[in-house]
Amino acid sequence: LAKTTQPISMDSYEGQEVNITCSHNNIATNDYITWYQQFPSQGPRFIIQGYKTKVTNEVASLFIPADRKSSTLSLPRVSLSDTAVYYCLVGDRQAGTALIFGKGTTLSVSS
Amino acid sequence: NAGVTQTPKFRVLKTGQSMTLLCAQDMNHEYMYWYRQDPGMGLRLIHYSVGEGTTAKGEVPDGYNVSRLKKQNFLLGLESAAPSQTSVYFCASSYGGRRSYEQYFGPGTRLTVT
Numbered sequence: 001l002a003k004t005t006q007p008i009s010m011d012s013y014e015g016q017e018v019n020i021t022c023s024h025n026n027i028a029t030n031d032y033i034t035w036y037q038q039f040p041s042q043g044p045r046f047i048i049q050g051y052k053t054k055v056t057n058e059v060a061s062l063f064i065p066a067d068r069k070s071s072t073l074s075l076p077r078v079s080l081s082d083t084a085v086y087y088c089l090v091g092d093r094q095a096g097t098a099l100i101f102g103k104g105t106t107l108s109v110s111s
Numbered sequence: 112n113a114g115v116t117q118t119p120k121f122r123v124l125k126t127g128q129s130m131t132l133l134c135a136q137d138m139n140h141e142y143m144y145w146y147r148q149d150p151g152m153g154l155r156l157i158h159y160s161v162g163e164g165t166t167a168k169g170e171v172p173d174g175y176n177v178s179r180l181k182k183q184n185f186l187l188g189l190e191s192a193a194p195s196q197t198s199v200y201f202c203a204s205s206y207g208g209r210r211s212y213e214q215y216f217g218p219g220t221r222l223t224v225t
Contacts, residue, residue: 034212043115043201043216044154087153091212099144099212100170101153 004088009106018075020105022088025069033064033071036087038104044087048073075107083109112137115217117202123223124192132187132220134202141207143185144169144214145177147198154201160185161207192224 005023012018024033032051036044048055050062050071061074075082087104118133134143142161146154156169160179174196176188185204189196199221203214 032212041219043203043219044214045216046213049212089212099156099214101146101155103151103153 004090004102006086006088006102006105008103009108011108011110012078014079014109014111015077018078018082018107018109020073020075020086020088020107021070022073022090023070024088024090027068027090028092030092031090032092033062033068034089034091034099035060035062035073036089036101038085038087040084044101047086078107078109080109080111083107114138115202115204115215117200117217117220119220120218121221123225124189125225126193128192129188129190130192130222131189132200132202132222134185134187134204134217136183136185136202136204136215138204138215139182140204140215141182142205142211142214143179144203144205145175145185145187146201146203147171147196148201148219149198157187157200192222194224196222197224198222 034049035047037047038044048060048062052064055062063072085104085106087101115136144159145157148154155171158177160166163182166177178186199219201219202217205211205214
């Protein structure tokens with residue numbers, strides 16, 4: 001499994017765009033990039049998944065450069081309720097049993 | 112849909128006691144998982160199941176047993192609880208194949224072993 005590296009913590013203010021970058025230098029050809037969000041005292045929630053270029057849904061955008069050695073989760077106009085831990089995971093999406101969560105990035109949004 | 116539910120939400124055990132955690136899902140998912148999360152850490156996979164009647168070991172299986180007698184239920188058992196098993200336990204489920212990384216998690220069970 002490709003190892004991922006992401007910042008331990010980030011701070012932001014309401015209304016700003018937040019970009020969380022994840023490095024995965026050893027990503028394999030079949031690997032997909034998946035992001036989860038976890039609020040305190042809750043289970044993680046799937047946010048977005050992508051393979052290359054750009055993926056967008058109602059919650060976030062995921063940008064993946066051509067070499068796929070990194071990816072950026074973009075949260076537009078964050079609010080206080082976006083304060084959470086964000087996990088970047090990389091792996092063959094047909095092997096969900098190998099889902100490995102690191103420590104994630106703790107995003108703190110203040111007013 | 113209730114999604115993924117877990118019973119109980121909280122539990123305190125004494126060392127050596129046994130208990131069973133119940134996970135139920137109503138999304139007709141093939142795969143189910145048990146994770147534990149310790150303070151300040153990510154989740155670690157304990158056991159998982161890719162279908163009714165099947166189970167397999169994850170990253171940290173020692174001290175736990177599981178059973179999947181019905182597709183919608185996944186049970187996690189602790190036969191002789193130890194303080195090192197104090198943790199928050201999350202159950203999750205997903206479709207198989209290409210959607211197995213899109214897991215749906217329950218609210219968690221907070222277990223304390225004294």
